Amino acid sequence: MNENHMPKIVDENNIGEYIRAVSTILEDQRATDIELLHVAKLTTMADYFIICSGNSVTHIRALSEAVEHELETKFGLRPHHIEGYSAANWILMDYGFLVVHIFHRETRQFYSLSRLWNDPGQENQAEGKQGEEI
């Protein structure tokens, strides 16, 4: 996978556009339980988390590839890291300002990351809904 690529410098004015693009592609690819969390005040490692679920190993990998393809072709963005691709129970895509977590729907219950990050800053959560205007 495309790991350890130097990412293009993120245009902070376009962060909302990036996030909307990711949310849209995940929805198009039938990801479920898509959550957008604003975690800037809770962690130094990212400003936003997008968490979603896939139904199978192949689906999860497909979601990861779709996000990577979308951000690279539209905005020239590449991830710092992609972790967990081979096992594909939990794929983490690190774009610096944004981390995309793609879980197998069963695995997501084990990790429950949103439990920690479930702050009032959480933007929305619902199956397949897009994020609010940022």
Next chain:
Amino acid sequence: MRRGKHEAGNQHVNKPASVPEKREETRYVPQPKPAKQKKRRRGCLVVLITLLILLIMVVVAGFIYWETYVKPPVSKNNDNANGTTVIGGYDPENSDQTDMPDPEDGDSESDFEEAVKNQGESIEIAGSERKDECFTLLVVGLDESERLTDTIIVATFNVHDKTVAVLNVPRDTLSSYNGGSIHKINSAYGSGGIERSITEIQNVIGFEIDRYVIITYDAFKELIDEIGGIDIYVPQDMYKNTGDMIIDLKEGQQTLDGEHALMYMRYRGYANADLARIEAQQSFYQAVIEKIARPATLLNLPGLASVVMENVETDLSVGEMIWIGVNYISMDTDTMVYNTLPNTPRYINEISYVIPNERQILELVNTYYNPYVEEITSLKLTPVPQETSKEENNTDEDETPEAGVEPDVVEDPNDGDIEYPDEGQDDDDDIFWIGSGGEDLSIVEETGDENLDSEGTFIE
């Protein structure tokens, strides 16, 4: 006129006037006791008083002991609440100086400089103030050789919430010591004892370990037998020849003795390896806690204690062990969190390792295991060498040969086929698309996957 005593109605006996009767006064005159009886009573009194004093002394001593020694393990960094913690790297104050090249011994200064450089930077966790009432414990299980740590478990106890989070570190985790040659983390114990194991484990988890427990296979079996076995549901038939043990268990609810409990814990051949193994081990820990908490087991504490003292090596004090036992035996096992260190299986020089996934580990650690007030932002992971032959796509990383051990026959659960989606059969909406409708097959070629739907038809 004197009336006679015998007037009508008067029942008194008529007596002739005579000398009035002399009443004899009776009074109690204590009789002197025999000397022997006196002595016996005094003796009883002395004994009673002595016993009472002894009882009071025991109660007071027990109270003092309880208040003084029975308490949670104190984190090592509590004396340095506002300082920094060194995780990994070379700490001159605490390292064995004999490990370092010494110019006075004939080693060149360049060797010295090289060694210092190779030991890398220490991770200073800025403001690594510890959370109150939070401590960490390492439990390692040694294999038959007692040189390899077959099981590595790190637990974070939150005393305030009475919660425990357990993290399983795979034995094949890529590691190195002070920048030296790479090896699997399970071999650190055989090279440098528990201290080296702790150092390398701390590198991959990002926080310090306060206490450790070392247990052997034999001790594990004896402990399970001592509590009368474990009542558990075995989720599937289990059969495997590990080389030093033949695992043979049947599916179903049953009581496992020590020998069979060890089989259960060592089995790795689940269909959905990660999730099923996590569930199975979580069920085991819950079953152990439930069994220990039973009154019949508690009555056998002396036997348990004997087995523990003979077979377990630990730096927990007796008071700390008692404290853990008292406080956590009755905890709700449903609140226990159990995870495996996120990793990617990979072959390096034809040897199978698992590579820690740093970001995923940091997410998990900061969510469940971090004993510090501030979040942990980096780990000291061993860099993956460039000479990687292939990436292992088998999620069951433990079914691979260890270095120096004759490899078992590795069963590929996929048997070389692409893993087809199975959950989609039940959901008409579970139609997924490889790529966002694009034609970028380079991604597919890199990964080796094929664009196949559930029926094996190529999807563009």
